[in-house]
Amino acid sequence: xxxxxxxxxxxxxxxxxxxxxxxIRDQGRPVTQVDWRIPAGGDLQLVAALARLYGPRAAAxxxxxxxxxxxxxxxxxxxxxxxxxxxxxxxxxxRTVIHSGPAIDWADMCDPLRxxxxxxxxxxxxxxxxxxxxxxxxRDRVHLEPANxxxxxxxxxxxxxxxxxxxxxxxxxxxxxxFSSMNQGPGETAWFGRETPAAVERLVFLRDVAAPLLAxxxxxxxxxxxxxxxxxxxxxxxxxxxxxxxTTNLLLRxxxxxxxALDDPxxxxxxxxxxxxxLFFLNIAMAxxxxxxxxxxxxxxxxxxxxxxxxxxxxxVRLAGDDRWFVTAxxxxxxALYYPGQGPESSAPDIGDSAVxxxxxxxxxxxxxxPAVAAFVGGSMRDAVAATESMERxxxxxxxxxxxxxxxxxxxxxxxxxxxVVELGITPKVNTGILHAFDGSGQxxxxxxxxxxxxxxxxxxDLDCR
Amino acid sequence: xxxxxxxxxxxxxxxxxxxxxxxIRDQGRPVTQVDWRIPAGGDLQLVAALARLYGPRAAAxxxxxxxxxxxxxxxxxxxxxxxxxxxxxxxxxxRTVIHSGPAIDWADMCDPLRxxxxxxxxxxxxxxxxxxxxxxxxRDRVHLEPANxxxxxxxxxxxxxxxxxxxxxxxxxxxxxxFSSMNQGPGETAWFGRETPAAVERLVFLRDVAAPLLAxxxxxxxxxxxxxxxxxxxxxxxxxxxxxxxTTNLLLRxxxxxxxALDDPxxxxxxxxxxxxxLFFLNIAMAxxxxxxxxxxxxxxxxxxxxxxxxxxxxxVRLAGDDRWFVTAxxxxxxALYYPGQGPESSAPDIGDSAVxxxxxxxxxxxxxxPAVAAFVGGSMRDAVAATESMERxxxxxxxxxxxxxxxxxxxxxxxxxxxVVELGITPKVNTGILHAFDGSGQxxxxxxxxxxxxxxxxxxDLDCR
Numbered sequence: 001x002x003x004x005x006x007x008x009x010x011x012x013x014x015x016x017x018x019x020x021x022x023x024i025r026d027q028g029r030p031v032t033q034v035d036w037r038i039p040a041g042g043d044l045q046l047v048a049a050l051a052r053l054y055g056p057r058a059a060a061x062x063x064x065x066x067x068x069x070x071x072x073x074x075x076x077x078x079x080x081x082x083x084x085x086x087x088x089x090x091x092x093x094x095r096t097v098i099h100s101g102p103a104i105d106w107a108d109m110c111d112p113l114r115x116x117x118x119x120x121x122x123x124x125x126x127x128x129x130x131x132x133x134x135x136x137x138x139r140d141r142v143h144l145e146p147a148n149x150x151x152x153x154x155x156x157x158x159x160x161x162x163x164x165x166x167x168x169x170x171x172x173x174x175x176x177x178x179f180s181s182m183n184q185g186p187g188e189t190a191w192f193g194r195e196t197p198a199a200v201e202r203l204v205f206l207r208d209v210a211a212p213l214l215a216x217x218x219x220x221x222x223x224x225x226x227x228x229x230x231x232x233x234x235x236x237x238x239x240x241x242x243x244x245x246x247t248t249n250l251l252l253r254x255x256x257x258x259x260x261a262l263d264d265p266x267x268x269x270x271x272x273x274x275x276x277x278x279l280f281f282l283n284i285a286m287a288x289x290x291x292x293x294x295x296x297x298x299x300x301x302x303x304x305x306x307x308x309x310x311x312x313x314x315x316x317v318r319l320a321g322d323d324r325w326f327v328t329a330x331x332x333x334x335x336a337l338y339y340p341g342q343g344p345e346s347s348a349p350d351i352g353d354s355a356v357x358x359x360x361x362x363x364x365x366x367x368x369x370x371p372a373v374a375a376f377v378g379g380s381m382r383d384a385v386a387a388t389e390s391m392e393r394x395x396x397x398x399x400x401x402x403x404x405x406x407x408x409x410x411x412x413x414x415x416x417x418x419x420x421v422v423e424l425g426i427t428p429k430v431n432t433g434i435l436h437a438f439d440g441s442g443q444x445x446x447x448x449x450x451x452x453x454x455x456x457x458x459x460x461x462d463l464d465c466r
Numbered sequence: 467x468x469x470x471x472x473x474x475x476x477x478x479x480x481x482x483x484x485x486x487x488x489x490i491r492d493q494g495r496p497v498t499q500v501d502w503r504i505p506a507g508g509d510l511q512l513v514a515a516l517a518r519l520y521g522p523r524a525a526a527x528x529x530x531x532x533x534x535x536x537x538x539x540x541x542x543x544x545x546x547x548x549x550x551x552x553x554x555x556x557x558x559x560x561r562t563v564i565h566s567g568p569a570i571d572w573a574d575m576c577d578p579l580r581x582x583x584x585x586x587x588x589x590x591x592x593x594x595x596x597x598x599x600x601x602x603x604x605r606d607r608v609h610l611e612p613a614n615x616x617x618x619x620x621x622x623x624x625x626x627x628x629x630x631x632x633x634x635x636x637x638x639x640x641x642x643x644x645f646s647s648m649n650q651g652p653g654e655t656a657w658f659g660r661e662t663p664a665a666v667e668r669l670v671f672l673r674d675v676a677a678p679l680l681a682x683x684x685x686x687x688x689x690x691x692x693x694x695x696x697x698x699x700x701x702x703x704x705x706x707x708x709x710x711x712x713t714t715n716l717l718l719r720x721x722x723x724x725x726x727a728l729d730d731p732x733x734x735x736x737x738x739x740x741x742x743x744x745l746f747f748l749n750i751a752m753a754x755x756x757x758x759x760x761x762x763x764x765x766x767x768x769x770x771x772x773x774x775x776x777x778x779x780x781x782x783v784r785l786a787g788d789d790r791w792f793v794t795a796x797x798x799x800x801x802a803l804y805y806p807g808q809g810p811e812s813s814a815p816d817i818g819d820s821a822v823x824x825x826x827x828x829x830x831x832x833x834x835x836x837p838a839v840a841a842f843v844g845g846s847m848r849d850a851v852a853a854t855e856s857m858e859r860x861x862x863x864x865x866x867x868x869x870x871x872x873x874x875x876x877x878x879x880x881x882x883x884x885x886x887v888v889e890l891g892i893t894p895k896v897n898t899g900i901l902h903a904f905d906g907s908g909q910x911x912x913x914x915x916x917x918x919x920x921x922x923x924x925x926x927x928d929l930d931c932r
Binding site: 235237245246248249250252253254256258259260262267268272274275371372374382405406409 | 702719722724726733734736737872874
């Protein structure tokens with residue numbers, strides 16, 4: 001019988017739970033940690049679906065995904081004008097109010113979205129008080145429909161009536177057109193869930209003053225390439241979601257000769273509004289992203305997410321080539337900075353169509369571009385880089401136009417692959433504002449929301465059955 | 467007799483010439499390279515001076531330097547208006563043309579600066595042709611003086627007549643006022659060394675149209691904190707020297723309500739000019755830097771450089787508390803990107819007062835802020851960081867307002883210490899444009915110029931004797 005000899009040197013490779021690696025590291029021994037998790041959290045149905053979607057069906061899906069990614073990356077939507085929702089948006093009638101997120105009944109709408117619907121209805125002149133709007137809605141005199149069903153996207157708690165002005169973007173190659181509302185600016189505004197006279201007045205100002213004057217400027221300037229501007233803004237610290245200041249300023253500089261040439265005394269009001277609205281470009285970027293996701297979703301058999309939208313109650317995603325929504329409860333915003341006296345308990349769940357940006361290599365995907373976003377994800381640029389790298393793990397491609405200087409001008413991650421999301425249990429991180437849950441006071445903070453995994457899992461299982 | 471035993475493991479620390487370290491590294495052995503050079507290139511006179519300035523006099527100098535750095539860091543110059551050089555600038559009379567760089571005779575001026583002087587004189591109405599200006603100068607009818615002697619700074623080959631509009635900045639705490647010309651924009655312009663009718667017309671436009679309208683806007687806007695805007699621009703990719711686009715846009719956004727409220731039909735021309743001039747803020751930043759270096763230079767017994775200016779022929783520096791200039795030949799621009807068909811052989815030496823920015827934590831000191839500058843120093847953000855780190859080695863302080871996101875929001879280096887410059891043989895790296903040397907065609911490229919060591923050495927020896 002030989003005495004067992006213990007080795008004097010132990011080197012360890014640990015796969016999975018980092019606890020074991022930590023214990024060895026604590027004892028001063030070298031250890032290599034392999035960051036591996038059980039795919040899809042070990043759910044057998046999902047694992048079986050993944051085996052098929054990564055296995056026999058992989059080649060076909062990858063080919064479809066490459067075409068989706070190509071459209072998202074190469075499409076060049078141009079801002080071509082501003083038109084009222086009625087007439088411009090397919091399927092909108094003179095009683096339609098479009099809203100953010102998946103379809104939802106009035107009874108289930110969160111407080112900020114209801115207030116925004118009331119403000120929109122009052123701006124239309126349908127009613128003079130919030131209570132009167134509620135009465136109209138009870139009598140089915142207002143048609144509430146998701147913006148996304150009308151080739152449009154609207155941020156936060158936006159609700160948009162038929163006379164409201166919409167940015168029109170058009171992708172030259174595909175001819176696809178998409179729309180977004182005009183950004184309403186900071187403060188007492190309906191898109192933040194306010195229904196005050198000032199909020200209604202802002203909607204009227206946008207329709208009656210800002211839209212006609214800006215439409216004149218846009219016509220004089222000619223079509224503006226939305227993502228060429230955005231790419232420049234990205235190199236100037238914008239993520240194009242939480243922060244669009246650089247790109248807004250680039251737009252203003254581009255329009256300046258036309259703005260200053262306006263021969264209308266109300267131009268001074270427009271100047272004040274534009275000067276104070278550093279999110280003005282947000283909605284334009286969203287319209288651009290909607291145009292390209294609309295083009296991309298014409299591709300069949302892909303595992304790429306082409307819709308991601310929240311209404312403050314539910315959170316929905318869709319895949320390219322499929323009309324169906326996969327919907328789950330909208331989550332609270334995880335990483336957040338609140339205004340003084342505010343906190344998670346008084347905050348509405350995640351809301352708005354702006355998450356379409358995260359599908360396009362912007363927002364959370366471009367966090368590494370933005371010192372301002374870094375403040376919301378931990379404070380250092382390393383934290384912002386980590387947010388981008390988290391998106392890289394679930395994306396199928398890299399943008400060739402959105403470059404991240406801090407990452408050696410690597411392209412930002414593009415085309416969220418539902419297979420990777422479900423396999424890794426990593427969902428898109430969406431840079432977003434936060435609204436008060438019930439008192440109508442508007443914005444209470446901003447932060448980074450993780451999309452809920454449930455809707456991605458449902459979408460994956462559906463893709464597996466198709 | 468014992469046999470010598472060779473060690474089986476060799477670890478090496480190499481001091482100085484990296485060749486030895488490289489040789490050891492090539493043999494696969496660990497080596498630590500200590501980056502050390504003989505101080506002041508081994509010049510015995512300089513080494514002796516350094517021994518005194520770092521030795522017995524160090525405490526007094528460090529104290530003076532701390533006050534200089536405090537003024538550079540804490541001063542808050544505000545843009546308060548626009549006024550003609552005559553009247554605003556101390557010591558300017560109705561025949562004075564101020565120019566960039568140290569004092570220089572007409573006979574010694576480089577070609578671009580001469581052309582710029584001619585354009586300025588023609589804009590004043592003193593002559594109709596370049597030849598007629600030469601005749602005036604030959605008859606001593608034009609007083610050529612450095613802008614720096616009149617509390618002013620002008621970029622590139624600027625030459626500024628008495629009727630020309632000057633930005634006026636004022637530091638509230640000290641009451642110090644400083645001035646800069648208005649940026650003339652791209653293309654056929656005198657500050658790039660052009661003397662064409664279009665270049666003269668631009669000067670007239672600035673004086674007769676842009677200045678009065680902008681002065682109105684500035685009055686309506688109230689004083690603007692120059693370096694608060696610059697600090698924001700720094701987080702948006704500006705170095706504030708080679709690139710000022712973000713800060714220019716921030717300024718335009720700030721002024722937008724007033725620009726759009728202008729009740730003068732020429733506002734459309736102003737809009738076109740501003741929209742096309744992404745260096746518009748450059749001169750304003752320079753005026754702010756001049757105000758703080760003027761305040762700082764009231765401190766006696768410091769080793770901090772408070773003037774650094776070039777006229778395309780000579781390069782001059784001054785130290786705080788000393789009126790004397792230390793002048794040497796202006797060098798070519800070392801690291802450069804040229805327009806097609808251009809190169810070093812057709813380029814004028816380094817020119818302009820804009821190097822005052824590098825003394826303030828901007829320009830080369832803030833290269834790490836700017837993806838655009840990275841393109842000029844090697845292509846990657848690492849190269850831009852290296853440029854900032856080179857400035858860190860010769861600076862006495864860090865800015866508390868100019869933060870570099872990529873360096874974990876570390877302040878940019880501030881207050882160039884002539885002792886460190888001479889000891890290490892590292893001179894400031896200045897981000898700059900490049901002009902054609904002789905054919906009057908204007909800008910031919912841009913790059914990074916290393917200041918010549920000779921003027922710093924002379925300044926150090928002078929300080930040693932004071």
